[in-house]
Amino acid sequence: MKRSISFIAALLVVAACSKPEQEPAWSKIDLPTDGRMVLRDVADCGDKWWAVGGVLTGTASGASAGPMSDGQAAPATRPAAWIGSPGSAWTEVPFAPLPASYYGPRQVIKSVACADGRVAMVGAVPGGAHGNPRVSTWRLTTDGRMAENPAPFETYGGDEAVGVGPIAAGPRGFAIAGIRSSGAAAWFSPDGRTFTLSELDAAGTAADDVRALPDGRWLITGTTADQQPATWVVEDGHWAPGARPSDVRETAVVTDGELRIAGEPADAPVRPVAVATHADTILLAGDDSLWQATVHR
Numbered sequence: 001m002k003r004s005i006s007f008i009a010a011l012l013v014v015a016a017c018s019k020p021e022q023e024p025a026w027s028k029i030d031l032p033t034d035g036r037m038v039l040r041d042v043a044d045c046g047d048k049w050w051a052v053g054g055v056l057t058g059t060a061s062g063a064s065a066g067p068m069s070d071g072q073a074a075p076a077t078r079p080a081a082w083i084g085s086p087g088s089a090w091t092e093v094p095f096a097p098l099p100a101s102y103y104g105p106r107q108v109i110k111s112v113a114c115a116d117g118r119v120a121m122v123g124a125v126p127g128g129a130h131g132n133p134r135v136s137t138w139r140l141t142t143d144g145r146m147a148e149n150p151a152p153f154e155t156y157g158g159d160e161a162v163g164v165g166p167i168a169a170g171p172r173g174f175a176i177a178g179i180r181s182s183g184a185a186a187w188f189s190p191d192g193r194t195f196t197l198s199e200l201d202a203a204g205t206a207a208d209d210v211r212a213l214p215d216g217r218w219l220i221t222g223t224t225a226d227q228q229p230a231t232w233v234v235e236d237g238h239w240a241p242g243a244r245p246s247d248v249r250e251t252a253v254v255t256d257g258e259l260r261i262a263g264e265p266a267d268a269p270v271r272p273v274a275v276a277t278h279a280d281t282i283l284l285a286g287d288d289s290l291w292q293a294t295v296h297r
Helices: 005-018
Strands: 027-029 036-044 049-059 075-084 108-115 118-127 132-140 146-148 161-170 173-180 183-189 196-199 206-212 218-223 229-235 238-241 252-255 258-261 274-278 281-285 290-294
Touching: 036 281, 049 281, 075 108, 075 118, 108 173, 118 146, 118 161, 118 173, 132 161, 173 218, 183 218, 183 229, 252 274
Parallel strands: 036 108, 036 274, 108 161, 161 206, 183 206
Antiparallel strands: 027 290, 036 049, 049 075, 049 108, 108 118, 118 132, 132 146, 161 173, 173 183, 173 206, 183 196, 206 218, 218 229, 229 238, 252 258, 274 281, 281 290
16 A cells, blocks of 8 residues: 655654664773773863873782771772873873872872863872872873872871862863862862862862863852752852853763763763763773763764
């Protein structure tokens, strides 16, 4: 029996409207390494992607080992970073041979950010008698190496230390979100070399994330003393309550170990640790593997 062209067209329209959104097709990226790697963050730096973390080098001993629940020494690590672009081979970024601290060469890079050709990172490793995190920042030098920035211990540690979180980059430099015993805190740097601590001075508050706003200010998100979501806008060390701008959106995010694309749950090849996007390409890091996919929108 023949069907009219209009009837067939109607069926095609219904089918197109009911077709579920296409899931991304993931391909694994091979990263050069001389040991077992761990990945903690990824970033889109324009013409290059960055992936950061560390490489397991053996079993630690002494002050940098840190405690484990079974009493055994923690694995020894070194900081690591890789750069590449979609469809190309990746290379490992060298680290400067002269670190600024004992703990620097043993750290895992936790977060990376970039803007205008500048790259900065935050690294940490358990250390000392209580295994508290020993935190450093790192910067990309003109010779293409990552160099550890010298800083007094109290900048990120000390009696008031609670936690140091992710780093972000913007037109005015870099910012790191975190928590001190006084509450929400952040560290700011114009060049990724020297960071200055800024505290909200509101007990019970916490800063979980930071990002640059187009006008150069910083948007910090976290929680209040009663665990309610909070947002602050910081400029020149001054903290003010502020709403999240409606134009600050992300194509893909990782929330509670789940990948979400355009606000909806999406399939991932591994449990995601971090994600970054550039145009229609997504870069996703698992604990020990790196993946990319094209998003059809």
